[in-house]
Protein backbone atom coordinates (compact mmCIF):
# COMPACT_ATOMS: atom_id res chain seq x y z
CA UNK A 136 0.00 0.00 0.00
CA UNK A 137 1.46 3.39 -1.01
CA UNK A 138 2.05 5.96 1.74
CA UNK A 139 -0.69 8.60 1.66
CA UNK A 140 0.60 12.01 0.62
CA UNK A 141 -0.38 15.29 2.29
CA UNK A 142 -2.03 18.21 0.52
CA UNK A 143 -2.66 21.58 2.19
CA UNK A 144 -5.61 23.76 1.20
CA UNK A 145 -5.80 27.34 2.43
CA UNK A 146 -9.17 29.06 1.85
CA UNK A 147 -8.18 32.71 1.38
CA UNK A 148 -10.86 34.06 -0.97
CA UNK A 149 -13.08 35.74 1.62
CA UNK A 150 -13.98 39.43 1.68
CA UNK A 151 -13.57 39.76 5.46
CA UNK A 152 -16.72 41.87 5.72
CA UNK A 153 -16.95 41.58 9.54
CA UNK A 154 -13.46 43.10 9.83
CA UNK A 155 -14.68 46.22 8.07
CA UNK A 156 -11.16 46.96 6.79
CA UNK A 157 -9.75 48.46 3.59
CA UNK A 158 -8.54 45.05 2.42
CA UNK A 159 -9.60 41.49 3.24
CA UNK A 160 -8.41 40.48 6.71
CA UNK A 161 -6.06 37.76 5.43
CA UNK A 162 -4.06 40.57 3.82
CA UNK A 163 -3.81 42.72 6.95
CA UNK A 164 -0.44 42.94 8.66
CA UNK A 165 0.27 41.32 12.03
CA UNK A 166 3.70 41.55 13.69
CA UNK A 167 5.21 42.64 10.37
CA UNK A 168 3.76 39.84 8.24
CA UNK A 169 0.56 39.32 6.27
CA UNK A 170 -1.93 37.16 8.16
CA UNK A 171 -2.16 34.77 5.21
CA UNK A 172 1.59 34.18 5.31
CA UNK A 173 1.49 33.64 9.08
CA UNK A 174 -1.31 31.08 8.67
CA UNK A 175 0.60 29.15 5.99
CA UNK A 176 3.90 29.40 7.88
CA UNK A 177 2.17 28.09 11.03
CA UNK A 178 2.24 24.78 9.11
CA UNK A 179 5.97 25.07 8.39
CA UNK A 180 6.59 21.57 9.81
CA UNK A 181 4.70 20.28 6.77
CA UNK A 182 7.02 22.20 4.47
CA UNK A 183 10.20 20.97 6.18
CA UNK A 184 12.62 19.67 3.55
CA UNK A 185 12.71 16.23 5.18
CA UNK A 186 8.91 15.99 5.13
CA UNK A 187 8.53 14.13 1.88
CA UNK A 188 4.84 13.53 2.57
CA UNK A 189 3.89 17.07 1.51
CA UNK A 190 2.67 16.92 -2.08
CA UNK A 191 1.63 20.55 -2.38
CA UNK A 192 -0.26 23.53 -1.03
CA UNK A 193 -3.19 25.16 -2.82
CA UNK A 194 -4.42 28.60 -1.82
CA UNK A 195 -7.90 29.62 -2.97
CA UNK A 196 -7.97 33.36 -3.69
CA UNK A 197 -10.69 35.63 -5.03
CA UNK A 198 -10.87 36.18 -8.77
CA UNK A 199 -9.92 39.87 -8.44
CA UNK A 200 -7.25 39.44 -5.75
CA UNK A 201 -4.46 42.04 -6.28
CA UNK A 202 -2.66 41.23 -2.98
CA UNK A 203 -1.68 37.55 -3.46
CA UNK A 204 1.40 38.46 -5.50
CA UNK A 205 2.75 40.42 -2.50
CA UNK A 206 2.75 37.41 -0.19
CA UNK A 207 5.75 35.26 0.68
CA UNK A 208 3.61 32.22 -0.06
CA UNK A 209 3.19 33.22 -3.71
CA UNK A 210 6.99 32.97 -4.08
CA UNK A 211 7.09 29.42 -2.66
CA UNK A 212 7.41 26.85 -5.45
CA UNK A 213 5.40 24.33 -3.40
CA UNK A 214 2.41 26.67 -3.28
CA UNK A 215 -0.08 27.29 -6.08
CA UNK A 216 -3.24 29.41 -6.21
CA UNK A 217 -6.68 28.71 -7.60
CA UNK A 218 -9.74 30.92 -7.90
CA UNK A 219 -12.10 30.47 -4.94
CA UNK A 220 -15.87 30.66 -4.88
CA UNK A 221 -18.84 32.46 -3.40
CA UNK A 222 -18.67 30.73 -0.03
CA UNK A 223 -15.80 29.14 1.91
CA UNK A 224 -17.01 25.66 0.97
CA UNK A 225 -16.98 26.61 -2.73
CA UNK A 226 -13.39 27.79 -2.36
CA UNK A 227 -12.34 24.54 -0.69
CA UNK A 228 -14.09 22.51 -3.40
CA UNK A 229 -12.34 24.54 -6.11
CA UNK A 230 -9.02 23.62 -4.54
CA UNK A 231 -10.04 19.95 -4.26
CA UNK A 232 -11.10 19.94 -7.92
CA UNK A 233 -7.66 21.32 -8.83
CA UNK A 234 -6.17 18.16 -7.29
CA UNK A 235 -8.16 15.94 -9.65
CA UNK A 236 -5.74 13.46 -11.22
CA UNK A 237 -3.00 14.34 -8.72
CA UNK A 238 -4.37 13.32 -5.30
CA UNK A 239 -5.25 9.73 -4.55
CA UNK A 240 -8.46 8.84 -2.67
CA UNK A 241 -6.55 7.98 0.52
CA UNK A 242 -4.26 11.02 0.41
CA UNK A 243 -4.67 13.44 3.29
CA UNK A 244 -6.02 16.94 2.77
CA UNK A 245 -5.49 19.52 5.52
CA UNK A 246 -7.71 22.58 5.24
CA UNK A 247 -6.57 25.58 7.27
CA UNK A 248 -8.16 29.03 7.28
CA UNK A 249 -5.97 31.87 6.02
CA UNK A 250 -7.57 33.81 8.90
CA UNK A 251 -6.05 31.54 11.56
CA UNK A 252 -2.42 32.66 12.07
CA UNK A 253 -2.21 31.40 15.68
CA UNK A 254 -2.05 27.66 14.99
CA UNK A 255 0.56 26.23 17.37
CA UNK A 256 2.92 23.63 15.86
CA UNK A 257 2.16 21.24 18.74
CA UNK A 258 -1.52 21.22 17.71
CA UNK A 259 -0.64 20.57 14.06
CA UNK A 260 1.65 17.70 15.00
CA UNK A 261 -0.93 16.23 17.39
CA UNK A 262 -3.59 16.32 14.68
CA UNK A 263 -1.28 14.59 12.18
CA UNK A 264 -0.16 11.99 14.71
CA UNK A 265 -3.55 11.13 16.18
CA UNK A 266 -5.31 10.83 12.79
CA UNK A 267 -2.56 9.29 10.65
CA UNK A 268 -4.23 5.85 10.61
CA UNK A 269 -7.83 7.08 10.72
CA UNK A 270 -9.97 5.98 7.79
CA UNK A 271 -11.89 9.29 7.51
CA UNK A 272 -10.11 12.10 9.40
CA UNK A 273 -11.15 14.81 11.79
CA UNK A 274 -10.50 18.26 13.13
CA UNK A 275 -8.94 20.37 15.83
CA UNK A 276 -11.59 21.63 18.23
CA UNK A 277 -11.68 23.37 21.62
CA UNK A 278 -14.14 22.54 24.42
CA UNK A 279 -16.81 25.15 25.09
CA UNK A 280 -15.95 26.74 28.46
CA UNK A 281 -18.60 29.47 28.73
CA UNK A 282 -22.21 28.96 29.75
CA UNK A 283 -24.30 28.99 26.57
CA UNK A 284 -27.69 30.66 26.27
CA UNK A 285 -30.26 30.23 23.50
CA UNK A 286 -32.63 32.99 22.35
CA UNK A 287 -35.32 33.14 19.68
CA UNK A 288 -34.03 34.16 16.23
CA UNK A 289 -33.26 37.88 16.44
CA UNK A 290 -34.42 37.99 20.06
CA UNK A 291 -32.62 38.81 23.32
CA UNK A 292 -34.77 36.97 25.84
CA UNK A 293 -33.09 33.79 27.03
CA UNK A 294 -35.15 30.74 26.12
CA UNK A 295 -32.81 28.18 27.68
CA UNK A 296 -29.30 27.42 28.89
CA UNK A 297 -27.71 24.89 26.56
CA UNK A 298 -25.86 21.88 28.01
CA UNK A 299 -22.27 22.48 26.94
CA UNK A 300 -20.81 19.20 28.21
CA UNK A 301 -20.71 17.67 24.70
CA UNK A 302 -20.08 20.85 22.71
CA UNK A 303 -16.85 21.85 20.97
CA UNK A 304 -15.71 24.89 18.97
CA UNK A 305 -14.54 23.68 15.56
CA UNK A 306 -11.12 25.02 14.57
CA UNK A 307 -8.77 24.39 11.66
CA UNK A 308 -6.80 22.56 10.31
CA UNK A 309 -9.40 19.97 9.46
CA UNK A 310 -7.88 16.80 8.00
CA UNK A 311 -9.74 14.36 5.74
CA UNK A 312 -9.08 11.68 3.13
CA UNK A 313 -9.21 13.32 -0.29
CA UNK A 314 -11.80 10.97 -1.81
CA UNK A 315 -14.21 11.22 1.13
CA UNK A 316 -13.90 14.98 1.48
CA UNK A 317 -14.30 15.83 -2.20
CA UNK A 318 -17.34 13.57 -2.60
CA UNK A 319 -18.95 14.77 0.64
CA UNK A 320 -18.44 18.45 -0.19
CA UNK A 321 -19.80 18.05 -3.74
CA UNK A 322 -22.88 16.24 -2.40
CA UNK A 323 -23.56 18.73 0.39
CA UNK A 324 -23.24 21.74 -1.90
CA UNK A 325 -25.37 20.12 -4.60
CA UNK A 326 -28.07 19.45 -1.98
CA UNK A 327 -27.90 23.06 -0.78
CA UNK A 328 -26.96 21.89 2.74
CA UNK A 329 -25.29 24.39 5.12
CA UNK A 330 -21.54 23.74 5.11
CA UNK A 331 -19.40 26.10 7.17
CA UNK A 332 -16.57 23.63 7.72
CA UNK A 333 -15.27 20.44 6.07
CA UNK A 334 -16.40 18.24 8.96
CA UNK A 335 -20.06 19.22 8.51
CA UNK A 336 -20.01 17.97 4.92
CA UNK A 337 -18.35 14.72 6.00
CA UNK A 338 -20.93 14.31 8.80
CA UNK A 339 -23.75 14.85 6.30
CA UNK A 340 -22.24 12.05 4.22
CA UNK A 341 -22.73 9.74 7.21
CA UNK A 342 -19.19 9.67 8.62
CA UNK A 343 -18.03 10.53 12.15
CA UNK A 344 -15.06 12.94 12.07
CA UNK A 345 -12.67 12.54 15.01
CA UNK A 346 -12.07 15.53 17.29
CA UNK A 347 -8.50 16.28 18.38
CA UNK A 348 -8.45 18.80 21.22
CA UNK A 349 -6.70 22.00 20.25
CA UNK A 350 -5.62 25.19 21.93
CA UNK A 351 -8.40 27.77 22.46
CA UNK A 352 -5.99 30.50 21.32
CA UNK A 353 -6.04 29.18 17.74
CA UNK A 354 -8.39 32.04 16.99
CA UNK A 355 -9.96 32.98 13.66
CA UNK A 356 -9.34 36.63 12.86
CA UNK A 357 -12.91 37.84 12.27
CA UNK A 358 -13.56 41.23 13.90
CA UNK A 359 -11.15 44.13 14.68
CA UNK A 360 -10.69 43.13 18.32
CA UNK A 361 -9.19 39.81 17.16
CA UNK A 362 -6.08 41.56 15.82
CA UNK A 363 -4.75 42.63 19.23
CA UNK A 364 -5.60 39.22 20.68
CA UNK A 365 -3.75 37.44 17.87
CA UNK A 366 -0.75 39.75 18.33
CA UNK A 367 -0.63 38.82 22.01
CA UNK A 368 -1.00 35.09 21.32
CA UNK A 369 1.80 35.12 18.74
CA UNK A 370 4.04 37.10 21.10
CA UNK A 371 3.93 34.14 23.48
CA UNK A 372 4.76 31.38 20.96
Ligand SMILES: Nc1ccn([C@@H]2O[C@H](COP(=O)(O)OP(=O)(O)OP(=O)(O)O)[C@@H](O)[C@H]2O)c(=O)n1
Pocket residue numbers: 145146147148149150151152153154159161195219220221222223224226227248249250251355356357
Ligand atom coordinates in the same frame (compact mmCIF):
# COMPACT_ATOMS: atom_id res chain seq x y z
N1 LIG B 1 -15.87 32.65 -0.32
C1 LIG B 1 -14.96 32.45 0.67
C2 LIG B 1 -15.23 32.87 2.01
C3 LIG B 1 -14.25 32.66 2.98
N2 LIG B 1 -13.07 32.07 2.62
C4 LIG B 1 -12.01 31.90 3.61
O1 LIG B 1 -12.47 31.08 4.68
C5 LIG B 1 -11.80 31.46 5.89
C6 LIG B 1 -12.75 31.61 7.08
O2 LIG B 1 -13.90 32.30 6.65
P1 LIG B 1 -14.44 33.67 7.33
O3 LIG B 1 -13.76 33.93 8.64
O4 LIG B 1 -15.90 33.61 7.30
O5 LIG B 1 -13.88 34.75 6.30
P2 LIG B 1 -14.73 35.79 5.44
O6 LIG B 1 -15.83 35.10 4.71
O7 LIG B 1 -13.73 36.56 4.63
O8 LIG B 1 -15.33 36.73 6.59
P3 LIG B 1 -16.70 37.58 6.53
O9 LIG B 1 -17.79 36.56 6.75
O10 LIG B 1 -16.53 38.54 7.69
O11 LIG B 1 -16.76 38.26 5.19
C7 LIG B 1 -11.05 32.77 5.59
O12 LIG B 1 -9.66 32.50 5.52
C8 LIG B 1 -11.61 33.22 4.26
O13 LIG B 1 -10.65 33.91 3.46
C9 LIG B 1 -12.83 31.65 1.31
O14 LIG B 1 -11.75 31.10 1.01
N3 LIG B 1 -13.78 31.84 0.36
Ligand SMILES: C[C@](O)(CO)[C@H](O)COP(=O)(O)O
Pocket residue numbers: 223248304305306307331332333355
Ligand atom coordinates in the same frame (compact mmCIF):
# COMPACT_ATOMS: atom_id res chain seq x y z
C1 LIG C 1 -14.13 26.59 9.35
C2 LIG C 1 -14.25 27.39 10.63
O1 LIG C 1 -13.03 28.06 10.89
C3 LIG C 1 -14.56 26.46 11.77
O2 LIG C 1 -14.82 27.20 12.95
C4 LIG C 1 -15.34 28.49 10.52
O3 LIG C 1 -16.62 27.91 10.37
C5 LIG C 1 -15.06 29.39 9.30
O4 LIG C 1 -15.65 30.67 9.51
P1 LIG C 1 -17.10 31.02 8.91
O5 LIG C 1 -17.41 32.39 9.43
O6 LIG C 1 -18.02 29.95 9.38
O7 LIG C 1 -16.92 30.99 7.40
